Amino acid sequence: MKKNTLSLILMMFSFCIQAQLSPSITSWLQNTTQIGTYYVSGNSTPISNNILVNCQQVEYSATSVYVMATGIPAYPTGPFLDGNPSNATNQSAIYKFTLTPQQNSGTPTSTTGNNIGVFVNGVSLFDYRDGVSWNPGTSALCGGPGNPPCPGGPMSSRDWNRDAIPAEMAGFDCSKAHPAMGNYHHHQNPSAFKLDLNVVSTICNIYDADGLYAMDSTQHSPLIGFAYDGFPIYGAYGYMNADGTGGVVRIESGYELRSMTARTTHADGSTVSAGPAINTTFPLGYFREDYGWISHPNNDEYLDEHNGRFCVTPEYPNGTYAYFCTVDSDWNSTYPYVVGPTFYGVYTQGKVANITETTTVYTSSIGFSEAEFGDLNLSIFPNPASDLIAIQIQELVKDDLQVSLLDLSGRVVKKATINKGSTIAYFDVQTVYEGTYIVQIQNGSSHNSIRQKIVILRD
Numbered sequence: 001m002k003k004n005t006l007s008l009i010l011m012m013f014s015f016c017i018q019a020q021l022s023p024s025i026t027s028w029l030q031n032t033t034q035i036g037t038y039y040v041s042g043n044s045t046p047i048s049n050n051i052l053v054n055c056q057q058v059e060y061s062a063t064s065v066y067v068m069a070t071g072i073p074a075y076p077t078g079p080f081l082d083g084n085p086s087n088a089t090n091q092s093a094i095y096k097f098t099l100t101p102q103q104n105s106g107t108p109t110s111t112t113g114n115n116i117g118v119f120v121n122g123v124s125l126f127d128y129r130d131g132v133s134w135n136p137g138t139s140a141l142c143g144g145p146g147n148p149p150c151p152g153g154p155m156s157s158r159d160w161n162r163d164a165i166p167a168e169m170a171g172f173d174c175s176k177a178h179p180a181m182g183n184y185h186h187h188q189n190p191s192a193f194k195l196d197l198n199v200v201s202t203i204c205n206i207y208d209a210d211g212l213y214a215m216d217s218t219q220h221s222p223l224i225g226f227a228y229d230g231f232p233i234y235g236a237y238g239y240m241n242a243d244g245t246g247g248v249v250r251i252e253s254g255y256e257l258r259s260m261t262a263r264t265t266h267a268d269g270s271t272v273s274a275g276p277a278i279n280t281t282f283p284l285g286y287f288r289e290d291y292g293w294i295s296h297p298n299n300d301e302y303l304d305e306h307n308g309r310f311c312v313t314p315e316y317p318n319g320t321y322a323y324f325c326t327v328d329s330d331w332n333s334t335y336p337y338v339v340g341p342t343f344y345g346v347y348t349q350g351k352v353a354n355i356t357e358t359t360t361v362y363t364s365s366i367g368f369s370e371a372e373f374g375d376l377n378l379s380i381f382p383n384p385a386s387d388l389i390a391i392q393i394q395e396l397v398k399d400d401l402q403v404s405l406l407d408l409s410g411r412v413v414k415k416a417t418i419n420k421g422s423t424i425a426y427f428d429v430q431t432v433y434e435g436t437y438i439v440q441i442q443n444g445s446s447h448n449s450i451r452q453k454i455v456i457l458r459d
Contacts, residue, residue, distance in 0.1 A: 021362070022099050023232065023315040025065045027223050029054040029074075029121050029398065029421045030364040036072040038087055039079045039173070039207040046076040051090045054421050055122040059359035060099070066355050067095045069122025071184055073175070074421035075192075076209045080178045082171030083145075089182030093122075096352045101230030101345045103321070108306070108342035109229075115185070115350065116339055117233060119225035120396075121212055121421040123177070124185035125233070127340040128288050130164035136273040160263060160275035160287045165333055167286065169201060174209035176333070188333040189236060189325035190224065191215050192423075195392075198330035210424040213396040215331055216377050220248055222396035223315050224325070229345030233323045233338060234313065236331070242300040242319075244312030251309075253326035253334050254302045255291040257284050267292030291335050306344040307336045321345070367399035368443055376450060380439050384457035389427040391416070391439060397423055399443045405429070406438040413437065429456050 031054040037046035055069040071091035078087060095118050117125035132144035135151065141162070142150035150158060164187045171178050174193055177186045190212040194204035213222055213235060221235025240246030258267060263275030266289055275289070276282040284290050296302035303309050308323040316322070321344055326334045368376070377394035391403050397418055403425045405414035413432060416425040418441075434456050441450040 021060070022065070023223060024097055024099060024226055024230065025058060025060045025362050026364070026366060027120050027232075027315070028058050028067055028364070029366065030056065030058065031074070031420070032056055034074060034419055036070075036074070036088075037076045039076055039209075041079040041081060044206055044208070049088070053121070053419075055120075058362040058364070059355060060362055061357050061359045063099055064349075064357075065097050065099060065362075066352070066359060067097070067118065067122065069093055069095065069118070071122055071124055073121050073123050073184070073212065074419045075175050075211055075423075076173075076207075077175070077177070077179075077184055078173050079207055080171045080173060081203070082168065084171050084178055086179040086182050088179050088184035091124075091183060094352050094355065096349050097226050097228075098230040098349055101321070103344060104229070104346045108344070109347040110342050111340040114180075115183075115228070116343075117225055117227040119186065119190060119212055119233075120223070123190070123212070124183055125225060125227070125338055126164070126180075126185045126187050127338075128163050128165065128187060128336050129161050130168055130187075132162040132167065133158040134160035134162075134275050134287070136275070139276070159266075159272040160289055163286060163288050163290075163335065165335070165337065166283075172201065172203065174201075174204040174207060175211040186338075188337040189215075189327055189331075191235070191331075196327075196331040198332060200332055210392075210422050212421060212423075214392060214394045214423045215327075216394045217250065218248060219377070219395065220314055221324070223313070224396060227323055227339045227343065227345070228349050229343045229347050230349060231308065231321045231323060231345050232313070232315070233325070236325050236327045238322075238324060239312060240301060242309060242311040244317075246300075249301055250327070250329070251324040252302050253307060253336065254293050254296060254304060255335050256294050257290055258292045260284075260290075263287070263289070285335070288335070288341065304344070306342055307339055308344050370448060373443055373448060373450070376441070378441065378450060378452065380452055380454055384455040385429060386456070386458055387428070387430045389429055389439070389454060391418065391425045391427075391441070393418060393423050397421065401425075402442045403427075404440045404442075405432075406440055408436060408438070432456055434458055 036049045036053045051072045053072045053074045057068040059066045111127035115124045135142040141147045192211040193201040221237040225233040238251045240249045293305045310321045323339045379392040401418040403416045414427045418425045
């Protein structure tokens with residue numbers, strides 16, 4: 001009896017400790033079985049890459065959390081149609097984040113042209129830039145593939161730095177990402193092009209994919225990552241007011257395109273070397289310095305110079321500084337996209353070679369609660385359908401979901417899975433008889449199910 005009582009006490013103590021853990025420990029999507037896929041140009045069937053997706057292990061100490069990840073998402077990657085020779089490859093990374101992020105009270109640290117954060121599926125976050133700048137000496141672009149090297153000095157010393165979002169649009173896959181020497185990364189909101197209200201890329205038409213999450217304008221966006229200063233990253237929607245009141249709204253960038261006819265000054269008024277003429281080749285917005293930050297006092301919907309704000313969120317009811325992925329009213333990405341051009345917090349973390357302190361392995365309990373599962377925002381389309389049915393979850397999927405197509409007698413006709421870290425599944429119903437069917441969604445931790453009717457009808 002004493003032994004059983006002691007075991008119960010230890011279990012309860014462990015549960016209490018787990019319940020108090022920081023979201024920076026508990027929010028990562030862990031996986032040790034599912035393998036990723038990718039597309040190659042000309043083949044619309046995804047191919048296995050034999051690499052585990054999402055994060056494989058999370059460990060924490062009193063001060064830090066360590067995330068082991070391949071950098072491969074649960075959604076298919078590629079193809080990259082701008083001549084990029086890379087595919088997404090295993091990064092075998094260990095990321096270290098502080099559990100007590102702090103505001104940088106000194107000179108803000110600029111973001112860099114490489115990893116500046118990690119999404120909860122272990123995929124890298126880059127800032128706005130793509131490594132290409134303007135060389136006033138030659139009046140041409142420099143740096144990056146296909147261009148001559150830029151003359152000395154770090155990128156931050158160059159006066160006109162190219163924005164990756166407009167410049168590299170042709171090379172992004174459906175999930176709005178691409179690899180740099182194998183390091184697959186997002187510069188922007190990791191929701192698929194095809195889910196935007198105004199679709200600006202046709203890549204999803206042939207090489208279908210999804211993304212880390214699907215936006216929902218009626219709910220506070222999920223926590224989708226952490227910046228290297230330790231502060232959380234959310235999607236595009238949050239509470240109107242920083243104190244958590246006012247309903248849910250789209251959180252907007254404080255940056256605006258400058259009103260200028262020539263690239264001769266920066267937003268602070270300083271005179272710099274002349275950039276290229278503003279024309280159809282180099283339109284306003286092609287370079288980071290085309291933007292200036294505008295203060296919006298007493299308006300919490302707009303973000304600060306770092307693209308964040310201090311606010312209440314579902315994971316931080318007492319408030320936290322948080323970055324947001326910024327999009328316009330059509331859900332197209334807007335500068336500075338996620339984090340930047342400087343960090344709000346003290347930048348001390350990043351990739352590490354190994355763990356040099358005593359840690360505890362976190363056993364993930366992430367998933368949908370019964371209430372969350374019951375409130376899943378589900379889209380099934382088209383309805384009626386004739387050849388293909390798509391089942392889309394309009395949020396971050398935190399648990400593997402089993403999807404079944406049932407006839408009216410309850411017989412299973414088709415099965416599919418929406419894996420955590422992805423958003424969509426399909427049924428090919430070309431060989432299924434016409435009639436009314438049921439689409440059923442279940443998750444592994446619940447006996448509950450969500451059901452919707454769908455009609456299969458031939459033209």
